[in-house]
Amino acid sequence: MEDVGTAVREGRAVRAARSYRIEVGDETLNFRSAMLTDPVPLGRQILVAAGFNVGDGYSLFAILAGGDFEDLRLDEPFDLRGAGAERFIAFRTDREFKFTLNDKELQWGKVVISGRALHKLSGAGDDQVVFLEVRGGEDRLIEPTDLIDLTEPGIERFFTALRPVLTYEIIVNSRPKIVNASQVSFEQVVEFAFPGAQDPNAAFSMTYRHAASTPHSGELGAGGVVEVKRKGTVFNVTRTIQS
Amino acid sequence: MSPGPFSLSNDLKRLREEGYFVQIRGGLLILCEVPYVTASREIKTGTLFSGLTLAGDVTQKPDSHQVWFDGEFPCDINGVPLTGIGNGGGHHDLGHGLTAKFHFSTKPEGGYPDYYQKMTHYADLLAGPAANLKPGTTVRTFRAPDDEDDSVFNYAETASDRAGIGALTERLAGDTIVIIGLGGTGSYVLDFVAKTPVREIRLFDKDEFLQHNAFRAPGAPSIEELREVQSKVHYLKGIYSKMHRNIVANEARIDGSNLNLLDGVTFAFLCMDAGEAKSQIVQKLESIGASFVDVGMGLELEEGSLGGILRVTASTPEKREHVKDRVSFDDGAADNIYASNIQVADLNALNAVLAVIKWKKLRSFYRDLEQEHHCTYTTDGNMLLNGDLHDAS
Numbered sequence: 001m002e003d004v005g006t007a008v009r010e011g012r013a014v015r016a017a018r019s020y021r022i023e024v025g026d027e028t029l030n031f032r033s034a035m036l037t038d039p040v041p042l043g044r045q046i047l048v049a050a051g052f053n054v055g056d057g058y059s060l061f062a063i064l065a066g067g068d069f070e071d072l073r074l075d076e077p078f079d080l081r082g083a084g085a086e087r088f089i090a091f092r093t094d095r096e097f098k099f100t101l102n103d104k105e106l107q108w109g110k111v112v113i114s115g116r117a118l119h120k121l122s123g124a125g126d127d128q129v130v131f132l133e134v135r136g137g138e139d140r141l142i143e144p145t146d147l148i149d150l151t152e153p154g155i156e157r158f159f160t161a162l163r164p165v166l167t168y169e170i171i172v173n174s175r176p177k178i179v180n181a182s183q184v185s186f187e188q189v190v191e192f193a194f195p196g197a198q199d200p201n202a203a204f205s206m207t208y209r210h211a212a213s214t215p216h217s218g219e220l221g222a223g224g225v226v227e228v229k230r231k232g233t234v235f236n237v238t239r240t241i242q243s
Numbered sequence: 244m245s246p247g248p249f250s251l252s253n254d255l256k257r258l259r260e261e262g263y264f265v266q267i268r269g270g271l272l273i274l275c276e277v278p279y280v281t282a283s284r285e286i287k288t289g290t291l292f293s294g295l296t297l298a299g300d301v302t303q304k305p306d307s308h309q310v311w312f313d314g315e316f317p318c319d320i321n322g323v324p325l326t327g328i329g330n331g332g333g334h335h336d337l338g339h340g341l342t343a344k345f346h347f348s349t350k351p352e353g354g355y356p357d358y359y360q361k362m363t364h365y366a367d368l369l370a371g372p373a374a375n376l377k378p379g380t381t382v383r384t385f386r387a388p389d390d391e392d393d394s395v396f397n398y399a400e401t402a403s404d405r406a407g408i409g410a411l412t413e414r415l416a417g418d419t420i421v422i423i424g425l426g427g428t429g430s431y432v433l434d435f436v437a438k439t440p441v442r443e444i445r446l447f448d449k450d451e452f453l454q455h456n457a458f459r460a461p462g463a464p465s466i467e468e469l470r471e472v473q474s475k476v477h478y479l480k481g482i483y484s485k486m487h488r489n490i491v492a493n494e495a496r497i498d499g500s501n502l503n504l505l506d507g508v509t510f511a512f513l514c515m516d517a518g519e520a521k522s523q524i525v526q527k528l529e530s531i532g533a534s535f536v537d538v539g540m541g542l543e544l545e546e547g548s549l550g551g552i553l554r555v556t557a558s559t560p561e562k563r564e565h566v567k568d569r570v571s572f573d574d575g576a577a578d579n580i581y582a583s584n585i586q587v588a589d590l591n592a593l594n595a596v597l598a599v600i601k602w603k604k605l606r607s608f609y610r611d612l613e614q615e616h617h618c619t620y621t622t623d624g625n626m627l628l629n630g631d632l633h634d635a636s
Binding site for chain 1: 424426427428429514515516517538539540541542543545546548550551552553554568569570571572573583584585586591594617619621623624626628630
């Protein structure tokens, strides 16, 4: 038995063997192993070996070593020994959606694609995240669970890059302040509003609203923490001692 | 209540002169010893009650043609109920310790021109059959009531009885109130409390009422009044004692040396600066089992506009522990770097209103489902928040 994937990873030609192991994934990128005795199978043979019902109108793509897809018709032979492809994806659809990932044009048989699928397809490491290019705006970070609608007009352009350091903009007594973590403490907010050493006996009243955590609004006491949104969580802090 | 409605109002005067046994309790006109026929054809006497519309102790045209009656349902000479004047028994708590069983409503064309016409009309309906059954029976008993005027007001409080909430207003009557600090917020608290029948209102403040105070207090002093340089407590007592009789002005600051002046207080409004005195006052109030609310605001001038938080923190014998975390007890003057001392009359008034509403909730005048013992209002978000709920730990 020759594992095609091993050969690809070792950068060598696929050896002649009794059987060849490949990986075939469905549209959710769940891969299963398939064993083929023929080194040059037809598309239909690959589907059958992986347990797909050929009558259901599947399309098949080979994921090439560089991350590109190669369209494969059911009656078209594919030479496992030279293409450097060990992974295939079967789509139960007759539609194809085009997008680019790191400038490579790819096709997808589902109306949506997940951030996780994009990340897998890109082959990027864990320190990289996928972005959706936004012309004339801030490129959108695609989290693994985000689903991108590919039916929108135009070709979506994705790329991978290092995960950025997230910042959060909160409002303290009407002034915007930047914090580097989503958890903001009572003491941090007091320090923003009244910089410098605090009298430990000075009781401050603090209220917040538009928080990410629930309740979305409330009062915060000493030692308290609230989860803020990327932008727009509002704090008020003052000593309520005048009458 | 002198000279009082019975000498100033012709209709009430006429009722008394003609021998009707009438008296006023709170905002109610009461006609006593009205004879009527019962279903078993006995003659008994009952009591008629009417709301009163007064302007400075002078009656106006009655604004309602309805009365309450306490007794059995009145009948005609044959013992047949007079269903034309009303029906359905019940229990009507009229406040002032008065209750009635029936609510009657008959209206002549054009209503009643005055209370003489109104009361005699109802009295005749009831007493007429009784006089037919037993000649000589009359509602005109020529009995004068013991004119015991124990009202805390200089004139009758007619608003509650007119609205049918006299019994609720009575729930406030047992309180001896103290307002400590008569600045912007404290003076507005007085404005609202003086309109309730509390037994006594004690005022404590050492400061004078100066020009800048005029712009943060209710009412409008003349420049001549300002030139008199009165103490805050005497200036305010001068205004509100026109209405409430039991306002006691103390031109003094309460501190450890005179805490005994709080003896007998059942509810306190603390509208004062943070400081050593406040913690002593709180300890004293706790020791005598009094409830209190502590109010305070903080306004910050930022980016060319004002914003901040108003706070009302309540303490009751059932729940006291949260106060130390919610209320500043340190001397604000010591760290003036955060003491902005910005206050504005409308927010003083709002802070006072929130405090007075809480007091009325604690006295079951208003419904209180949350039983919050702490509340804040954040101005720039119009956000009202409750905290320290009674059942929460």
